[in-house]
Amino acid sequence: MNKSRDLVIGIIRGTHGLSGTMKIESTSGEIEHFFSLEEVRVKKGNFNKLFTIELVSGGNPLLLKFSGIESQEDARALNGFEILVPRNLACPLNEDEFYIEDLKNAKLLYYPSIDSNSIEKTSNEKTKQTKKHTKNTASTELFEKEPSIVGHITDVVEGGSGQLLEVALTESVNTLLQKTDIKQKKVFIPFNKEFIGTVDIAKKEVQLMHLWILE
Template identity: 30%
Template sequence: MERITVARIGKTHGLKGYIKVNSFSGSYGHLIDIEEGILVFRHGKEIPVRIEAVVPFGDRALMKFVGYDTPESARTLTGGELWVDKKHAAPLGQDEYYIADLKGCSVIHGDEELGTVIGVAETGQADLLEVKTVDRGFRYLPLKDEYVGRVDTKGKRIELKAVWILE
């Protein structure tokens, strides 16, 4: 199964173990069909979960996991990221891609390969591509239009507009 992260688990809501979820895509409809996933925590712990219910909640959603029937038990899941089979990810629009698909892409300028994306740091201003350059070690590349041109995740290539940014 190819996994992708779709949401972060927030605070509990109510008395039956429901939890607020924050969808990374900003949409929530695709969460309704999910039956199971894995919650991954910052310290590396992973918990397989089965999803009992997804309920619209204003501009968000509430989620109920099987076996977590009280606020106290559900609270142990707060902060986890929900990883699911990629078929449950939010549908992509034209010229959209999943952040996870950027890993492994070659960063190119013209015909020259300058490095490979080994990770993505999601920040408030702009996502930063962590690039292992061919000859200069590691650099961060802001994923912004002024620096990055065409992104081709199928061909695993990212066009660099401003070559100086990796120097």
């Protein structure tokens, strides 16, 4: 299993019974691809281990049993851990969708003359708040100036009410905010329509809607 290309497809959310079976939350909201898996990688922090799947069952909730996890106590120790597989084994994408993993290393752009209300009206796509997302394809005619690169997305993490983009800020933020120094070199931005506009996975570019959230 190629770790560098693995995608998160699920999160362990609890135990089921006494034999080590676990409840799984599918991050895409779909479960069909789980039934063809033979092994997965489980990761959290420094823990990173490959497990063979003994059993896949259910649907609400989805249940998994790993070889070597034989008790409720063993299963409970993995609660909250992520389940990863190679990209080709993840949930298939529909047209204009992308994996949340593909946001990593993208440039975060801010357009000084942006009209966020107009952009929202031009986008008829609905974004799924999962690891699989729909592209927002607002017209570039709404942008009057060249964008500034205000940061680079270094990670995507789970927040209390959704996913957060971890962004390493660039020096251009000082100029845009008219400040002499940005104390926080990294910020977390909610990944939703209020703060994020157009996402261009091919160009690795993500549009920031409001500059003030970087302060």
